Amino acid sequence: MNISDVAFSLQSPLSLPEDEVHLWNVDLAAVAEAEPRWKQILSEDEQARASRFHFSKDRQHFTATRALLRMILAGYVHSDPTELVFGYSHKEKPSLSSPRSDSQVEFNVSHSGAIALLAFARGRLLGVDVEQLRENFDHETIARRFFSEEEQRQLAMLEPPERYDAFFRCWTRKEAYIKAQGSGLSLPLHQFDVSLKPGDDNALLSTRPDSSEAANWSLREVQAAHGYVAALCVRGHGWRLTS
Numbered sequence: 001m002n003i004s005d006v007a008f009s010l011q012s013p014l015s016l017p018e019d020e021v022h023l024w025n026v027d028l029a030a031v032a033e034a035e036p037r038w039k040q041i042l043s044e045d046e047q048a049r050a051s052r053f054h055f056s057k058d059r060q061h062f063t064a065t066r067a068l069l070r071m072i073l074a075g076y077v078h079s080d081p082t083e084l085v086f087g088y089s090h091k092e093k094p095s096l097s098s099p100r101s102d103s104q105v106e107f108n109v110s111h112s113g114a115i116a117l118l119a120f121a122r123g124r125l126l127g128v129d130v131e132q133l134r135e136n137f138d139h140e141t142i143a144r145r146f147f148s149e150e151e152q153r154q155l156a157m158l159e160p161p162e163r164y165d166a167f168f169r170c171w172t173r174k175e176a177y178i179k180a181q182g183s184g185l186s187l188p189l190h191q192f193d194v195s196l197k198p199g200d201d202n203a204l205l206s207t208r209p210d211s212s213e214a215a216n217w218s219l220r221e222v223q224a225a226h227g228y229v230a231a232l233c234v235r236g237h238g239w240r241l242t243s
């Protein structure tokens with residue numbers, strides 16, 4: 001589901017069955033300039049946070065993304081976008097505090113360059129990450145610092161020109177898993193391995209010290225715009241992606 005219209009609105013409440021995960025792709029380059037419209041949907045603390053961004057583009061992107069998150073989430077929980085209340089974990093992961101329901105709607109957000117991805121599921125923790133592809137940077141030094149031995153081995157097996165895209169596939173998959181857990185970088189990056197294979201639907205290869213943890217999650221690549229790579233991690237299996 002793509003949003004690229006500054007006049008975007010929901011015509012009716014949204015349905016989110018427990019066996020579905022919904023992914024919305026926002027074209028920030030197209031919508032961010034409608035800042036006054038998005039701003040009025042934000043809470044006071046969100047508006048205050050927006051005003052602290054140094055660059056206007058960052059402020060506009062945050063404002064549009066947060067407003068669209070409120071609009072879509074309100075569609076799923078049949079509420080008003082301005083009435084939603086978010087809570088934050090000790091690592092700053094936002095979740096819906098009010099209204100609450102038995103089978104809570106979970107969400108996660110990622111932005112990079114000119115796009116944002118918003119992912120939603122009912123009763124399942126999830127994390128999403130998108131990165132704009134780039135080249136000509138010292139990916140080896142970063143990989144040595146952040147990637148596991150297995151991930152570095154996969155990267156080294158590729159031809160040098162292929163390594164940049166593979167680096168971002170690895171990065172987004174690791175981030176999506178971390179974001180699903182909500183524990184930020186307190187989850188040691190060397191304690192799990194992801195696959196670097198393009199399009200992999202089963203990308204969480206192993207977890208340590210508890211090897212059974214890997215089976216609790218589905219980690220896969222998802223499509224983003226041209227020039228971007230993205231990954232989605234969801235608790236459990238047997239769900240369908242609508243995007």
Ligand SMILES: CC(C)(COP(=O)(O)OP(=O)(O)OC[C@H]1O[C@@H](n2cnc3c(N)ncnc32)[C@H](O)[C@@H]1OP(=O)(O)O)[C@@H](O)C(=O)NCCC(=O)NCCS
Pocket residue numbers: 062065066091092093094108109110111112127128129130146147170171174175178179180181182183184185189
């Ligand atoms: C903050 C973090 C969760 C992601 O940061 P990021 O990749 O720069 O940013 P993204 O755009 O993907 O995600 C930001 C969004 O995630 C959400 N978020 C914030 N903290 C979160 C957390 N602890 N867990 C999950 N989601 C979180 C918020 O909605 C945030 O959006 P907002 O700022 O508009 O409110 C965290 O993982 C981090 O600091 N990463 C650092 C990067 C790194 O070293 N990664 C190693 C990978 S190999």
